[in-house]
Amino acid sequence: MLKMMLAFFRDLWRYRFQVRKQDAWIRKFAKKKNYALNPNWMIHTNLEIWLSEMEETFGRRYCPCFEPSGDAQLDNKMLCPCKFMDDEIAEYGTCHCTLFGSPTLSKDGWKQSNQRLTSEYRIPLNLKDGILDARGQPLDSRRGLPVPDAMHQLKSALNNYTDKQLTLIVERQQEALNLQKIAAYRGFGESHRKKGDHYEVVITLDGSTPKGSSSSCGS
Ligand code: SF4
Structure with a gap:
């Protein structure tokens, strides 16, 4: 846990300027679409760090939950905010990465979505x-x-x-x-x-x- 916290603050410092930029467009976009942002500051900020990392690694603002597929059409759809978010928010209250969600989503609903995401990624590795x-x-x-x-x-x-x-x-x-x-x-x-x-x-x-x-x- 301590290791994870240290890594988080190290990355936040490293990407501090990019994170500020990400935060600006994300808030503007959420307001325009009447979506809520993940209320968990650490998750929300981590997603902004990962978006910045994706942009620097692959040159485009790809979804932080999926690496580029190599299919140009699909990759365009995966640029954040992606083409899947409305559908996902309608289905389970948040987009896949839990950055954006329904304005009516309860505290428990956000918690469930955060848990769904964590369980998808924290798997035993082969x-x-x-x-x-x-x-x-x-x-x-x-x-x-x-x-x-x-x-x-x-x-x-x-x-x-x-x-x-x-x-x-x-x-x-x-x-x-x-x-x-x-x-x-x-x-x-x-x-x-x-x-x-x-x-x-x-x-x-x-x-x-x-x-x-x-x-x-x-x-
Ligand atoms: S799932 Fe969420 S964070 Fe990922 S690209 Fe779509 S809108 Fe962005």
């Missing part, structure tokens, strides 16, 4: 001997993308990871390319290759070049 198999997660019914995706599984793994190198197994080329961008943004070393029906991505946390790996996603 991590053994330095290999994280990120495949096989359930798909979000609207976007058709895994929850949690490889990006979120990597983040979770790194919370308690002490080795220098981590290998991820992912299903799609786009996931490998996303991990490559995340590694570049965070100053990690990275290499990836297609291996049979999946992609293997090797990340070194000290920024060194992974040994014996190519950086090609070709088949």
Whole structure:
């Protein structure tokens, strides 16, 4: 818990200017649409930090809950505020990430939505001997993308990871390319290759070049 709090305040300081900008458009947008914002300051602020991180990593303000899919049409729909939010707010009171919600949502309703989100992302990882198999997660019914995706599984793994190198197994080329961008943004070393029906991505946390790996996603 202490580790999480420290990481939160470190990220808040790092993205303080971007978070201020995110907060300005979010409040303006919510007012225009007559939506409420997540009343939990920490969740709300974390989402603004993650939006800033998505924008810096991928160059566009993608939803903080889903990495880019590689499908241009779907990716455009996933820019925040996304095209799915009205539908989701009508169904369970908040958008998927719980940033925006119905103005009539009760305190309990927000709590339930926050719990739904947490339970979707805090799953036991398939991590053994330095290999994280990120495949096989359930798909979000609207976007058709895994929850949690490889990006979120990597983040979770790194919370308690002490080795220098981590290998991820992912299903799609786009996931490998996303991990490559995340590694570049965070100053990690990275290499990836297609291996049979999946992609293997090797990340070194000290920024060194992974040994014996190519950086090609070709088949
Ligand atoms: S689910 Fe919410 S936070 Fe995510 S893109 Fe849609 S509106 Fe933004």
